[in-house]
Amino acid sequence: MTKIAIIGAGLSGLVTAHRLKDHFEVEVFEKSVAPGGRIATRYADPFRFDHGAQFFTARSNSFKEFLIPLIDQKAIARWDARFVEYEKNQIVSRRDWDDEYPHYVGVPGMNIIGRELAKDISIHYQTHIEQITFDGQWQLTDQHHSKRYFDWVILTLPPAQAQALIGPDINFHHQVSTAKMQGCYSLMIGAEEIDLGWDAALVKSADISWISVNSSKPGRDAYFSLLVHSTNRWADQNIDMPIEQVTDYLLDEVKMVIAQPMNIKHAQVHRWKYANCPKQAGERSLIDNKNQIAACGDWCIRGRIESAFLSAEDVSSKILESLKAV
Ligand SMILES: Cc1cc2nc3c(=O)[nH]c(=O)nc-3n(C[C@H](O)[C@H](O)[C@H](O)COP(=O)(O)OP(=O)(O)OC[C@H]3O[C@@H](n4cnc5c(N)ncnc54)[C@H](O)[C@@H]3O)c2cc1C
Known part of the structure:
Protein backbone atom coordinates (compact mmCIF):
# COMPACT_ATOMS: atom_id res chain seq x y z
CA MET A 1 0.00 0.00 0.00
CA THR A 2 1.25 3.52 -0.80
CA LYS A 3 2.69 5.17 2.32
CA ILE A 4 1.91 8.85 2.82
CA ALA A 5 3.46 11.15 5.44
CA ILE A 6 1.52 14.26 6.43
CA ILE A 7 3.62 16.87 8.20
CA GLY A 8 1.52 19.01 10.58
CA ALA A 9 -1.59 18.13 12.61
CA GLY A 10 -3.40 21.44 12.23
CA LEU A 11 -6.86 21.39 10.66
CA SER A 12 -5.52 20.97 7.12
CA GLY A 13 -3.29 18.02 8.11
CA LEU A 14 -6.09 16.33 10.05
CA VAL A 15 -8.68 16.75 7.29
CA THR A 16 -6.20 15.48 4.67
CA ALA A 17 -5.46 12.44 6.85
CA HIS A 18 -9.20 11.68 7.15
CA ARG A 19 -9.76 11.92 3.42
CA LEU A 20 -6.82 9.64 2.55
CA LYS A 21 -6.64 7.11 5.37
CA ASP A 22 -9.01 4.56 3.82
CA HIS A 23 -6.98 4.44 0.60
CA PHE A 24 -3.37 4.62 1.78
CA GLU A 25 -1.17 4.00 4.79
CA VAL A 26 -1.17 7.48 6.36
CA GLU A 27 0.95 8.78 9.25
CA VAL A 28 0.92 12.33 10.61
CA PHE A 29 3.92 14.09 12.21
CA GLU A 30 3.34 16.98 14.62
CA LYS A 31 6.03 18.90 16.45
CA SER A 32 3.83 19.94 19.39
CA VAL A 33 2.15 17.85 22.09
CA ALA A 34 -1.40 18.10 20.77
CA PRO A 35 -3.37 18.39 17.52
CA GLY A 36 -5.09 21.52 16.19
CA GLY A 37 -2.23 23.89 15.32
CA ARG A 38 -3.53 27.45 15.38
CA ILE A 39 -6.94 26.25 16.63
CA ASN A 111 -8.94 22.71 20.86
CA ILE A 112 -11.75 20.12 20.94
CA ILE A 113 -11.88 20.37 17.14
CA GLY A 114 -8.34 19.02 16.73
CA ARG A 115 -8.89 16.41 19.43
CA GLU A 116 -12.03 15.05 17.79
CA LEU A 117 -10.44 14.91 14.34
CA ALA A 118 -7.28 13.26 15.67
CA LYS A 119 -9.23 10.17 16.76
CA ASP A 120 -8.59 7.17 14.46
CA ILE A 121 -5.51 8.77 12.88
CA SER A 122 -1.94 7.66 13.44
CA ILE A 123 -0.14 10.76 14.77
CA HIS A 124 3.41 11.08 16.06
CA TYR A 125 3.40 14.01 18.50
CA GLN A 126 6.49 15.93 19.64
CA THR A 127 8.07 14.91 16.37
CA HIS A 128 9.63 17.87 14.62
CA ILE A 129 10.49 16.94 11.04
CA GLU A 130 13.77 18.71 10.39
CA GLN A 131 14.72 17.30 7.01
CA ILE A 132 13.11 15.49 4.09
CA THR A 133 15.09 14.03 1.19
CA PHE A 134 13.85 12.23 -1.94
CA ASP A 135 15.57 9.38 -3.68
CA GLY A 136 12.72 7.39 -5.22
CA GLN A 137 11.23 7.38 -1.71
CA TRP A 138 11.02 10.18 0.85
CA GLN A 139 13.18 9.95 3.93
CA LEU A 140 11.93 12.02 6.90
CA THR A 141 14.33 12.90 9.70
CA ASP A 142 13.09 14.22 13.04
CA GLN A 143 14.85 16.11 15.85
CA HIS A 144 16.12 12.83 17.35
CA HIS A 145 17.66 11.87 13.97
CA SER A 146 15.11 9.02 13.60
CA LYS A 147 14.46 8.25 9.95
CA ARG A 148 11.22 7.02 8.36
CA TYR A 149 10.41 6.23 4.72
CA PHE A 150 7.34 7.15 2.65
CA ASP A 151 6.21 7.20 -0.98
CA TRP A 152 4.53 10.61 -0.74
CA VAL A 153 4.83 13.63 1.58
CA ILE A 154 2.13 16.27 2.17
CA LEU A 155 3.26 19.51 3.83
CA THR A 156 0.49 21.22 5.81
CA LEU A 157 2.69 23.85 7.48
CA PRO A 158 2.81 27.62 7.20
CA PRO A 159 4.86 28.45 4.08
CA ALA A 160 8.08 29.56 5.82
CA GLN A 161 8.18 26.24 7.67
CA ALA A 162 7.40 24.30 4.48
CA GLN A 163 10.07 26.20 2.59
CA ALA A 164 12.68 25.13 5.14
CA LEU A 165 12.04 21.51 4.10
CA ILE A 166 12.05 21.68 0.29
CA GLY A 167 14.53 22.67 -2.41
CA PRO A 168 14.12 24.64 -5.67
CA ASP A 169 13.59 21.39 -7.64
CA ILE A 170 10.03 21.14 -6.22
CA ASN A 171 7.58 22.73 -8.68
CA PHE A 172 5.79 24.78 -5.97
CA HIS A 173 8.98 26.07 -4.35
CA HIS A 174 8.28 29.58 -5.69
CA GLN A 175 4.77 29.77 -4.19
CA VAL A 176 6.02 28.54 -0.83
CA SER A 177 8.95 30.97 -0.77
CA THR A 178 6.95 34.03 -1.75
CA ALA A 179 3.77 33.53 0.34
CA LYS A 180 3.73 35.98 3.23
CA MET A 181 2.21 35.28 6.63
CA CYS A 277 -2.50 35.67 5.57
CA PRO A 278 -4.44 37.86 3.17
CA LYS A 279 -6.61 36.43 0.38
CA GLN A 280 -4.59 34.56 -2.29
CA ALA A 281 -5.36 34.21 -5.98
CA GLY A 282 -3.58 30.95 -6.90
CA GLU A 283 -4.46 27.28 -6.60
CA ARG A 284 -6.15 25.91 -3.47
CA SER A 285 -3.34 23.41 -2.95
CA LEU A 286 -0.09 22.45 -4.66
CA ILE A 287 1.15 19.15 -6.03
CA ASP A 288 4.37 17.96 -7.67
CA ASN A 289 3.57 14.53 -9.15
CA LYS A 290 7.12 13.89 -10.36
CA ASN A 291 8.57 14.39 -6.89
CA GLN A 292 5.59 12.84 -5.05
CA ILE A 293 5.06 15.80 -2.77
CA ALA A 294 2.15 18.18 -2.15
CA ALA A 295 1.31 21.15 0.07
CA CYS A 296 -1.86 22.62 1.51
CA GLY A 297 -3.01 24.93 4.30
CA ASP A 298 -4.98 28.10 4.88
CA TRP A 299 -2.18 30.16 3.33
CA CYS A 300 -3.07 28.83 -0.15
CA ILE A 301 -6.46 30.60 0.10
CA ARG A 302 -6.82 32.93 3.12
CA GLY A 303 -6.05 32.91 6.85
CA ARG A 304 -9.31 31.24 7.89
CA ILE A 305 -10.35 27.88 9.32
CA GLU A 306 -12.67 27.24 6.37
CA SER A 307 -9.77 27.93 3.97
CA ALA A 308 -7.59 25.35 5.74
CA PHE A 309 -10.43 22.84 5.27
CA LEU A 310 -10.96 23.69 1.58
CA SER A 311 -7.25 23.50 0.83
CA ALA A 312 -7.05 20.08 2.51
CA GLU A 313 -10.04 18.87 0.55
CA ASP A 314 -8.41 20.05 -2.66
CA VAL A 315 -5.05 18.38 -2.01
CA SER A 316 -6.80 15.13 -1.06
CA SER A 317 -8.71 15.05 -4.37
CA LYS A 318 -5.48 15.74 -6.28
CA ILE A 319 -3.66 12.89 -4.50
CA LEU A 320 -6.57 10.47 -5.01
CA GLU A 321 -6.69 11.39 -8.68
CA SER A 322 -2.92 11.19 -9.10
CA LEU A 323 -2.76 7.76 -7.47
CA LYS A 324 -5.97 6.72 -9.24
CA ALA A 325 -7.65 5.83 -5.99
CA VAL A 326 -10.95 7.45 -6.96
C1 LIG B 1 -4.17 34.55 16.59
C2 LIG B 1 -4.98 33.89 15.51
C3 LIG B 1 -6.31 34.22 15.32
C4 LIG B 1 -7.08 33.60 14.33
N1 LIG B 1 -8.40 33.88 14.25
C5 LIG B 1 -9.17 33.19 13.37
C6 LIG B 1 -10.59 33.33 13.40
O1 LIG B 1 -11.15 34.01 14.27
N2 LIG B 1 -11.31 32.66 12.44
C7 LIG B 1 -10.72 31.83 11.51
O2 LIG B 1 -11.43 31.25 10.68
N3 LIG B 1 -9.38 31.67 11.51
C8 LIG B 1 -8.59 32.30 12.41
N4 LIG B 1 -7.24 32.11 12.44
C9 LIG B 1 -6.62 31.29 11.37
C10 LIG B 1 -6.82 29.78 11.60
O3 LIG B 1 -6.37 29.43 12.89
C11 LIG B 1 -6.02 29.06 10.53
O4 LIG B 1 -6.51 29.44 9.26
C12 LIG B 1 -6.05 27.52 10.58
O5 LIG B 1 -6.05 27.05 11.90
C13 LIG B 1 -4.85 27.01 9.80
O6 LIG B 1 -4.77 25.60 9.82
P1 LIG B 1 -3.58 24.88 9.06
O7 LIG B 1 -3.76 23.42 9.25
O8 LIG B 1 -3.50 25.38 7.65
O9 LIG B 1 -2.22 25.37 9.77
P2 LIG B 1 -1.71 25.20 11.27
O10 LIG B 1 -2.85 25.22 12.21
O11 LIG B 1 -0.65 26.24 11.45
O12 LIG B 1 -1.06 23.74 11.32
C14 LIG B 1 0.29 23.49 11.02
C15 LIG B 1 0.82 22.45 12.00
O13 LIG B 1 2.14 22.04 11.59
C16 LIG B 1 2.93 21.86 12.75
N5 LIG B 1 4.34 21.95 12.31
C17 LIG B 1 5.00 23.05 11.83
N6 LIG B 1 6.25 22.72 11.44
C18 LIG B 1 6.40 21.38 11.69
C19 LIG B 1 7.46 20.45 11.49
N7 LIG B 1 8.63 20.82 10.90
N8 LIG B 1 7.29 19.16 11.87
C20 LIG B 1 6.11 18.75 12.42
N9 LIG B 1 5.04 19.60 12.62
C21 LIG B 1 5.19 20.89 12.25
C22 LIG B 1 2.48 22.98 13.67
O14 LIG B 1 2.84 22.72 15.02
C23 LIG B 1 0.98 22.99 13.42
O15 LIG B 1 0.30 22.13 14.32
C24 LIG B 1 -6.47 32.66 13.45
C25 LIG B 1 -5.13 32.33 13.65
C26 LIG B 1 -4.40 32.91 14.68
C27 LIG B 1 -2.97 32.48 14.91
Whole structure:
Protein backbone atom coordinates (compact mmCIF):
# COMPACT_ATOMS: atom_id res chain seq x y z
CA MET A 1 0.00 0.00 0.00
CA THR A 2 1.25 3.52 -0.80
CA LYS A 3 2.69 5.17 2.32
CA ILE A 4 1.91 8.85 2.82
CA ALA A 5 3.46 11.15 5.44
CA ILE A 6 1.52 14.26 6.43
CA ILE A 7 3.62 16.87 8.20
CA GLY A 8 1.52 19.01 10.58
CA ALA A 9 -1.59 18.13 12.61
CA GLY A 10 -3.40 21.44 12.23
CA LEU A 11 -6.86 21.39 10.66
CA SER A 12 -5.52 20.97 7.12
CA GLY A 13 -3.29 18.02 8.11
CA LEU A 14 -6.09 16.33 10.05
CA VAL A 15 -8.68 16.75 7.29
CA THR A 16 -6.20 15.48 4.67
CA ALA A 17 -5.46 12.44 6.85
CA HIS A 18 -9.20 11.68 7.15
CA ARG A 19 -9.76 11.92 3.42
CA LEU A 20 -6.82 9.64 2.55
CA LYS A 21 -6.64 7.11 5.37
CA ASP A 22 -9.01 4.56 3.82
CA HIS A 23 -6.98 4.44 0.60
CA PHE A 24 -3.37 4.62 1.78
CA GLU A 25 -1.17 4.00 4.79
CA VAL A 26 -1.17 7.48 6.36
CA GLU A 27 0.95 8.78 9.25
CA VAL A 28 0.92 12.33 10.61
CA PHE A 29 3.92 14.09 12.21
CA GLU A 30 3.34 16.98 14.62
CA LYS A 31 6.03 18.90 16.45
CA SER A 32 3.83 19.94 19.39
CA VAL A 33 2.15 17.85 22.09
CA ALA A 34 -1.40 18.10 20.77
CA PRO A 35 -3.37 18.39 17.52
CA GLY A 36 -5.09 21.52 16.19
CA GLY A 37 -2.23 23.89 15.32
CA ARG A 38 -3.53 27.45 15.38
CA ILE A 39 -6.94 26.25 16.63
CA ALA A 40 -5.74 26.19 20.21
CA THR A 41 -6.78 26.56 23.85
CA ARG A 42 -4.50 27.55 26.75
CA TYR A 43 -5.22 26.53 30.37
CA ALA A 44 -4.12 28.83 33.22
CA ASP A 45 -6.28 27.60 36.09
CA PRO A 46 -8.94 28.67 36.72
CA PHE A 47 -8.91 30.54 33.41
CA ARG A 48 -9.21 29.16 29.86
CA PHE A 49 -8.36 30.98 26.65
CA ASP A 50 -8.76 30.23 22.96
CA HIS A 51 -5.55 32.03 22.11
CA GLY A 52 -5.50 31.22 18.38
CA ALA A 53 -8.57 31.18 16.14
CA GLN A 54 -11.57 32.78 17.86
CA PHE A 55 -14.52 31.43 15.90
CA PHE A 56 -15.31 30.43 12.35
CA THR A 57 -18.01 30.69 9.75
CA ALA A 58 -19.06 28.24 7.04
CA ARG A 59 -19.94 29.36 3.52
CA SER A 60 -19.20 26.34 1.31
CA ASN A 61 -21.50 23.33 1.26
CA SER A 62 -18.66 20.88 1.82
CA PHE A 63 -17.52 22.67 5.00
CA LYS A 64 -21.12 22.91 6.24
CA GLU A 65 -21.49 19.15 5.70
CA PHE A 66 -18.19 18.44 7.43
CA LEU A 67 -19.43 20.34 10.51
CA ILE A 68 -22.69 18.40 10.91
CA PRO A 69 -21.30 15.46 12.96
CA LEU A 70 -19.28 17.82 15.14
CA ILE A 71 -22.39 19.90 15.81
CA ASP A 72 -24.44 16.74 16.49
CA GLN A 73 -21.96 15.54 19.08
CA LYS A 74 -21.89 19.06 20.60
CA ALA A 75 -18.17 19.57 19.98
CA ILE A 76 -19.15 22.71 18.08
CA ALA A 77 -21.84 25.26 18.91
CA ARG A 78 -22.99 28.64 17.73
CA TRP A 79 -21.68 31.69 19.53
CA ASP A 80 -24.38 34.34 19.26
CA ALA A 81 -22.21 37.13 20.59
CA ARG A 82 -23.21 40.69 21.31
CA PHE A 83 -20.81 42.30 18.85
CA VAL A 84 -19.52 45.88 18.83
CA GLU A 85 -17.03 47.92 16.82
CA TYR A 86 -14.73 50.38 18.51
CA GLU A 87 -13.06 53.35 16.92
CA LYS A 88 -10.21 53.74 19.42
CA ASN A 89 -12.17 53.91 22.70
CA GLN A 90 -15.60 54.82 21.26
CA ILE A 91 -18.21 52.21 20.37
CA VAL A 92 -19.39 53.12 16.87
CA SER A 93 -21.70 50.21 16.09
CA ARG A 94 -23.52 47.31 17.77
CA ARG A 95 -25.26 44.20 16.52
CA ASP A 96 -25.99 40.65 17.66
CA TRP A 97 -24.62 37.72 15.70
CA ASP A 98 -27.58 35.59 14.66
CA ASP A 99 -28.95 32.86 12.34
CA GLU A 100 -28.24 34.80 9.20
CA TYR A 101 -24.52 34.20 9.44
CA PRO A 102 -23.73 31.72 12.24
CA HIS A 103 -20.41 32.01 14.09
CA TYR A 104 -19.18 28.67 15.48
CA VAL A 105 -16.76 27.76 18.27
CA GLY A 106 -15.45 24.52 19.75
CA VAL A 107 -17.03 23.48 23.08
CA PRO A 108 -15.70 23.68 25.76
CA GLY A 109 -12.64 25.06 23.94
CA MET A 110 -11.49 25.52 20.35
CA ASN A 111 -8.94 22.71 20.86
CA ILE A 112 -11.75 20.12 20.94
CA ILE A 113 -11.88 20.37 17.14
CA GLY A 114 -8.34 19.02 16.73
CA ARG A 115 -8.89 16.41 19.43
CA GLU A 116 -12.03 15.05 17.79
CA LEU A 117 -10.44 14.91 14.34
CA ALA A 118 -7.28 13.26 15.67
CA LYS A 119 -9.23 10.17 16.76
CA ASP A 120 -8.59 7.17 14.46
CA ILE A 121 -5.51 8.77 12.88
CA SER A 122 -1.94 7.66 13.44
CA ILE A 123 -0.14 10.76 14.77
CA HIS A 124 3.41 11.08 16.06
CA TYR A 125 3.40 14.01 18.50
CA GLN A 126 6.49 15.93 19.64
CA THR A 127 8.07 14.91 16.37
CA HIS A 128 9.63 17.87 14.62
CA ILE A 129 10.49 16.94 11.04
CA GLU A 130 13.77 18.71 10.39
CA GLN A 131 14.72 17.30 7.01
CA ILE A 132 13.11 15.49 4.09
CA THR A 133 15.09 14.03 1.19
CA PHE A 134 13.85 12.23 -1.94
CA ASP A 135 15.57 9.38 -3.68
CA GLY A 136 12.72 7.39 -5.22
CA GLN A 137 11.23 7.38 -1.71
CA TRP A 138 11.02 10.18 0.85
CA GLN A 139 13.18 9.95 3.93
CA LEU A 140 11.93 12.02 6.90
CA THR A 141 14.33 12.90 9.70
CA ASP A 142 13.09 14.22 13.04
CA GLN A 143 14.85 16.11 15.85
CA HIS A 144 16.12 12.83 17.35
CA HIS A 145 17.66 11.87 13.97
CA SER A 146 15.11 9.02 13.60
CA LYS A 147 14.46 8.25 9.95
CA ARG A 148 11.22 7.02 8.36
CA TYR A 149 10.41 6.23 4.72
CA PHE A 150 7.34 7.15 2.65
CA ASP A 151 6.21 7.20 -0.98
CA TRP A 152 4.53 10.61 -0.74
CA VAL A 153 4.83 13.63 1.58
CA ILE A 154 2.13 16.27 2.17
CA LEU A 155 3.26 19.51 3.83
CA THR A 156 0.49 21.22 5.81
CA LEU A 157 2.69 23.85 7.48
CA PRO A 158 2.81 27.62 7.20
CA PRO A 159 4.86 28.45 4.08
CA ALA A 160 8.08 29.56 5.82
CA GLN A 161 8.18 26.24 7.67
CA ALA A 162 7.40 24.30 4.48
CA GLN A 163 10.07 26.20 2.59
CA ALA A 164 12.68 25.13 5.14
CA LEU A 165 12.04 21.51 4.10
CA ILE A 166 12.05 21.68 0.29
CA GLY A 167 14.53 22.67 -2.41
CA PRO A 168 14.12 24.64 -5.67
CA ASP A 169 13.59 21.39 -7.64
CA ILE A 170 10.03 21.14 -6.22
CA ASN A 171 7.58 22.73 -8.68
CA PHE A 172 5.79 24.78 -5.97
CA HIS A 173 8.98 26.07 -4.35
CA HIS A 174 8.28 29.58 -5.69
CA GLN A 175 4.77 29.77 -4.19
CA VAL A 176 6.02 28.54 -0.83
CA SER A 177 8.95 30.97 -0.77
CA THR A 178 6.95 34.03 -1.75
CA ALA A 179 3.77 33.53 0.34
CA LYS A 180 3.73 35.98 3.23
CA MET A 181 2.21 35.28 6.63
CA GLN A 182 1.47 37.98 9.19
CA GLY A 183 2.23 37.77 12.90
CA CYS A 184 -0.12 38.35 15.83
CA TYR A 185 0.19 38.58 19.61
CA SER A 186 -2.57 37.08 21.76
CA LEU A 187 -2.99 38.62 25.21
CA MET A 188 -4.84 36.40 27.70
CA ILE A 189 -6.39 38.24 30.66
CA GLY A 190 -8.07 36.56 33.64
CA ALA A 191 -9.85 39.08 35.86
CA GLU A 192 -12.71 39.74 38.24
CA GLU A 193 -15.91 39.95 36.23
CA ILE A 194 -16.89 43.32 34.79
CA ASP A 195 -19.89 44.16 32.65
CA LEU A 196 -18.71 45.41 29.29
CA GLY A 197 -22.13 45.14 27.65
CA TRP A 198 -20.71 43.08 24.76
CA ASP A 199 -19.02 39.73 24.11
CA ALA A 200 -16.84 40.45 21.09
CA ALA A 201 -15.30 43.66 19.80
CA LEU A 202 -13.52 44.63 16.63
CA VAL A 203 -11.17 47.52 17.36
CA LYS A 204 -10.01 50.09 14.83
CA SER A 205 -7.42 52.89 15.09
CA ALA A 206 -5.43 51.09 17.80
CA ASP A 207 -2.62 48.53 17.97
CA ILE A 208 -5.11 45.89 19.09
CA SER A 209 -7.73 44.65 16.64
CA TRP A 210 -9.92 42.29 18.68
CA ILE A 211 -11.17 41.74 22.23
CA SER A 212 -13.45 38.86 23.16
CA VAL A 213 -14.97 37.86 26.44
CA ASN A 214 -13.69 34.31 26.09
CA SER A 215 -15.84 33.16 29.00
CA SER A 216 -18.99 34.28 27.15
CA LYS A 217 -18.58 31.53 24.54
CA PRO A 218 -20.93 28.54 24.96
CA GLY A 219 -19.91 25.79 27.40
CA ARG A 220 -17.13 27.81 29.09
CA ASP A 221 -16.75 27.90 32.86
CA ALA A 222 -17.66 30.94 34.90
CA TYR A 223 -14.22 32.51 35.26
CA PHE A 224 -14.11 35.84 33.48
CA SER A 225 -11.49 35.87 30.75
CA LEU A 226 -10.64 38.25 27.93
CA LEU A 227 -8.71 37.39 24.79
CA VAL A 228 -7.06 40.24 22.93
CA HIS A 229 -5.30 40.22 19.56
CA SER A 230 -2.77 42.78 18.47
CA THR A 231 -3.05 44.02 14.91
CA ASN A 232 -0.97 41.99 12.44
CA ARG A 233 0.85 45.18 11.55
CA TRP A 234 1.95 45.96 15.11
CA ALA A 235 3.00 42.34 15.65
CA ASP A 236 5.13 42.30 12.49
CA GLN A 237 6.78 45.57 13.47
CA ASN A 238 7.54 44.27 16.98
CA ILE A 239 7.93 40.53 16.45
CA ASP A 240 11.21 40.33 18.42
CA MET A 241 10.13 42.56 21.31
CA PRO A 242 10.65 40.94 24.77
CA ILE A 243 7.38 39.30 25.79
CA GLU A 244 7.10 41.27 29.11
CA GLN A 245 7.25 44.51 27.14
CA VAL A 246 4.59 43.24 24.70
CA THR A 247 2.36 42.29 27.67
CA ASP A 248 2.65 45.75 29.24
CA TYR A 249 2.03 47.52 25.96
CA LEU A 250 -1.03 45.45 25.01
CA LEU A 251 -2.48 45.76 28.54
CA ASP A 252 -2.25 49.55 28.19
CA GLU A 253 -4.01 49.36 24.82
CA VAL A 254 -6.87 47.27 26.26
CA LYS A 255 -7.31 49.62 29.20
CA MET A 256 -7.36 52.59 26.81
CA VAL A 257 -10.08 50.94 24.66
CA ILE A 258 -12.43 49.61 27.31
CA ALA A 259 -11.86 52.53 29.72
CA GLN A 260 -13.11 50.58 32.77
CA PRO A 261 -11.15 49.59 35.89
CA MET A 262 -10.11 45.91 35.84
CA ASN A 263 -8.87 43.74 38.70
CA ILE A 264 -6.45 41.57 36.70
CA LYS A 265 -5.49 38.17 38.16
CA HIS A 266 -3.63 36.75 35.19
CA ALA A 267 -2.00 38.22 32.08
CA GLN A 268 0.04 36.30 29.54
CA VAL A 269 1.02 36.79 25.91
CA HIS A 270 1.49 34.23 23.16
CA ARG A 271 3.51 35.20 20.08
CA TRP A 272 2.24 33.85 16.74
CA LYS A 273 4.94 34.45 14.16
CA TYR A 274 2.76 32.96 11.41
CA ALA A 275 -0.84 33.76 12.31
CA ASN A 276 -2.70 34.90 9.28
CA CYS A 277 -2.50 35.67 5.57
CA PRO A 278 -4.44 37.86 3.17
CA LYS A 279 -6.61 36.43 0.38
CA GLN A 280 -4.59 34.56 -2.29
CA ALA A 281 -5.36 34.21 -5.98
CA GLY A 282 -3.58 30.95 -6.90
CA GLU A 283 -4.46 27.28 -6.60
CA ARG A 284 -6.15 25.91 -3.47
CA SER A 285 -3.34 23.41 -2.95
CA LEU A 286 -0.09 22.45 -4.66
CA ILE A 287 1.15 19.15 -6.03
CA ASP A 288 4.37 17.96 -7.67
CA ASN A 289 3.57 14.53 -9.15
CA LYS A 290 7.12 13.89 -10.36
CA ASN A 291 8.57 14.39 -6.89
CA GLN A 292 5.59 12.84 -5.05
CA ILE A 293 5.06 15.80 -2.77
CA ALA A 294 2.15 18.18 -2.15
CA ALA A 295 1.31 21.15 0.07
CA CYS A 296 -1.86 22.62 1.51
CA GLY A 297 -3.01 24.93 4.30
CA ASP A 298 -4.98 28.10 4.88
CA TRP A 299 -2.18 30.16 3.33
CA CYS A 300 -3.07 28.83 -0.15
CA ILE A 301 -6.46 30.60 0.10
CA ARG A 302 -6.82 32.93 3.12
CA GLY A 303 -6.05 32.91 6.85
CA ARG A 304 -9.31 31.24 7.89
CA ILE A 305 -10.35 27.88 9.32
CA GLU A 306 -12.67 27.24 6.37
CA SER A 307 -9.77 27.93 3.97
CA ALA A 308 -7.59 25.35 5.74
CA PHE A 309 -10.43 22.84 5.27
CA LEU A 310 -10.96 23.69 1.58
CA SER A 311 -7.25 23.50 0.83
CA ALA A 312 -7.05 20.08 2.51
CA GLU A 313 -10.04 18.87 0.55
CA ASP A 314 -8.41 20.05 -2.66
CA VAL A 315 -5.05 18.38 -2.01
CA SER A 316 -6.80 15.13 -1.06
CA SER A 317 -8.71 15.05 -4.37
CA LYS A 318 -5.48 15.74 -6.28
CA ILE A 319 -3.66 12.89 -4.50
CA LEU A 320 -6.57 10.47 -5.01
CA GLU A 321 -6.69 11.39 -8.68
CA SER A 322 -2.92 11.19 -9.10
CA LEU A 323 -2.76 7.76 -7.47
CA LYS A 324 -5.97 6.72 -9.24
CA ALA A 325 -7.65 5.83 -5.99
CA VAL A 326 -10.95 7.45 -6.96
C1 LIG B 1 -4.17 34.55 16.59
C2 LIG B 1 -4.98 33.89 15.51
C3 LIG B 1 -6.31 34.22 15.32
C4 LIG B 1 -7.08 33.60 14.33
N1 LIG B 1 -8.40 33.88 14.25
C5 LIG B 1 -9.17 33.19 13.37
C6 LIG B 1 -10.59 33.33 13.40
O1 LIG B 1 -11.15 34.01 14.27
N2 LIG B 1 -11.31 32.66 12.44
C7 LIG B 1 -10.72 31.83 11.51
O2 LIG B 1 -11.43 31.25 10.68
N3 LIG B 1 -9.38 31.67 11.51
C8 LIG B 1 -8.59 32.30 12.41
N4 LIG B 1 -7.24 32.11 12.44
C9 LIG B 1 -6.62 31.29 11.37
C10 LIG B 1 -6.82 29.78 11.60
O3 LIG B 1 -6.37 29.43 12.89
C11 LIG B 1 -6.02 29.06 10.53
O4 LIG B 1 -6.51 29.44 9.26
C12 LIG B 1 -6.05 27.52 10.58
O5 LIG B 1 -6.05 27.05 11.90
C13 LIG B 1 -4.85 27.01 9.80
O6 LIG B 1 -4.77 25.60 9.82
P1 LIG B 1 -3.58 24.88 9.06
O7 LIG B 1 -3.76 23.42 9.25
O8 LIG B 1 -3.50 25.38 7.65
O9 LIG B 1 -2.22 25.37 9.77
P2 LIG B 1 -1.71 25.20 11.27
O10 LIG B 1 -2.85 25.22 12.21
O11 LIG B 1 -0.65 26.24 11.45
O12 LIG B 1 -1.06 23.74 11.32
C14 LIG B 1 0.29 23.49 11.02
C15 LIG B 1 0.82 22.45 12.00
O13 LIG B 1 2.14 22.04 11.59
C16 LIG B 1 2.93 21.86 12.75
N5 LIG B 1 4.34 21.95 12.31
C17 LIG B 1 5.00 23.05 11.83
N6 LIG B 1 6.25 22.72 11.44
C18 LIG B 1 6.40 21.38 11.69
C19 LIG B 1 7.46 20.45 11.49
N7 LIG B 1 8.63 20.82 10.90
N8 LIG B 1 7.29 19.16 11.87
C20 LIG B 1 6.11 18.75 12.42
N9 LIG B 1 5.04 19.60 12.62
C21 LIG B 1 5.19 20.89 12.25
C22 LIG B 1 2.48 22.98 13.67
O14 LIG B 1 2.84 22.72 15.02
C23 LIG B 1 0.98 22.99 13.42
O15 LIG B 1 0.30 22.13 14.32
C24 LIG B 1 -6.47 32.66 13.45
C25 LIG B 1 -5.13 32.33 13.65
C26 LIG B 1 -4.40 32.91 14.68
C27 LIG B 1 -2.97 32.48 14.91
